[in-house]
Amino acid sequence: MNSNKEVAVNLLKYTFGLVPIVAGLDKFLNLLTDWSQYLAPSLGDMLPMEAGAFMVVVGIIEIVAGILVLVKTKIGALIVSAWLGLIALTLLFSGTYIDVAVRDLVMAIAAFSLSKLVSEDPIKSKN
Template structure:
């Protein structure tokens, strides 16, 4: 999912991603919210590739990333439902990383 969400930051087919950017954070940026979301998209694509290649590390990175996103969404309280969804996905990513530790036979 990080790869799909990351790619969509460039097309906005699934949603207009800038709407999720906390206005407080947006006001601190030296560029537009759209540019910020494209940077986020690149990070998400890299994180998705990391999950595929190194699930133990990638799962932890994606989990932390999703918690940070949820916290910024909760600060504005406008998208609490999305924040809860992201926290559930963060728990799933963390669980995947822990399972990868158990089942890694290298």
């Protein structure tokens, strides 16, 4: 029988593995939303490419990060945590989508917590 900690670790692992993969894939399709709307105009002006092309690059990074959470949970969760934190800071500094920024900060804390939960368990630490 699984302990409560194992259940929590598995829920977080699959959440922070699958959600970035789905969001990353959607950067190619824009079915969930037009992702380029979340790009701060000042940041978009500094990019050497169109916002849509930048979002495809972001999508690739998110897919890789999600896969890392599934196969190397500790490091993958830290990467997802940092990624979500950077997204939140970008949104906060742009002054737009503050609600999304707050949500992403909460998710960053949860992903960081997953990394800590996995690293204190010797059986899971090899992940």
